[in-house]
Amino acid sequence: MLIDLVVPKEARGSRLDVWLASAVEGSSRSQLQKLFDQNLVVVTGGSSRAGYTLQGGETVALEVPEAEPMEALPEDIPLTVIYEDDDLVAIDKPPGMVVHPSIGHLRGTLVNALLGKYGTHLPSGEGFRPGIVHRLDADTSGVIVVARNEQTLRFLQEQFKERQVQKRYLALMAGTPRADLLRCDAWIGRHATDFRRRAVRKPGEGDSKESDTSFIVHVRKTGYSVVEARPRTGRTHQIRVHAAHLGHAILADGLYGRSPTWPLEPKPPDTILRRQGLHAWTLDLMAPSGKALHLVAPPPADLLPFLPAGIKPKPR
Secondary structure, eight states, X not given: OEEEEEOOGGGTTSBHHHHHHHHSTTOOHHHHHHHHHTTOEEETTSOOOTTOBXXXXXXXEEXXXXXXXXXXXXXXXXXXXXXXXXXXEEEEEOTTOOSSOBTTBOSSSHHHHHHHHHTTOSOOTTTTOTTBOSOOOTTOEEEEEEESSHHHHHHHHHHHHTTOOEEEEEEEEESOOSSSXXXXXXXXXXXXXXXXXXXXXXXXXXXXXXXXXEEEEEEEOSSEEEEEEEESSOOTTHHHHHHHHTTOOBTTOTTTSSOSSBSSSOOTTOOOBOSOSEXXXXXXXXXXXXXXXXXXXXXOTTTGGGSOTTOOOOOO
């Protein structure tokens, strides 16, 4: 998981690794040293040395592993449940919520909330992601489905693996697409030099994998377009990478776009979008009972000012 930290002025003169050990919850200098050894820490300007002397005000990015099982604790965190039966539950995840615990994010995650609501009545899954079938980026809101037993976990994982699940995302994309329907099937893999990013890569290059996303324009606004994204595959950051590759990055996407906020030069009383304009809108899948589920998460409040009233998914 990617963590971005801003170094406070009072940390000026400290070693980077020493400050990180105190700033990142649940970490140790030995754990952090492994991240330095793997080039998974970078400071504004490109330095990744453990002994870098902080000036204060820099941004530090690091990629951290998931937490161990004993580190995730139940928490009483409200959840918006879209659908629930004995086999699975669908949650409308709010923007800003991390899906599973990791170093630096041991509390307040979806997993913590699920443990608080359902206790031990969740399958273990791989690693410590109880019932988690798929993921959403922390700043992506919307539908996420969770299995409530081992049989359902395997059943749903197979559907995702075989691409039998239909996903639709609501996306705010910069600029004006040249057509109402766009498709990007460029392969995606890790960026060659920046661990934080994924990038379009040639087939067979690095860890690149086949990726496929269709984009359907709902409406064009001043400076951006409201688009429905339909990913056929499920690669990390797929929609964000493909949108940027097409020249229409997701609004307020600080990693693949121009700025982490939108509009670029807001004027009162303009509403400011402070997270990537991406929402997991609908999910269509089959429940173990044989029931076809159409799961919908309405657009959240922070996206509404940028959307036309009454927007609905396009017919298939």
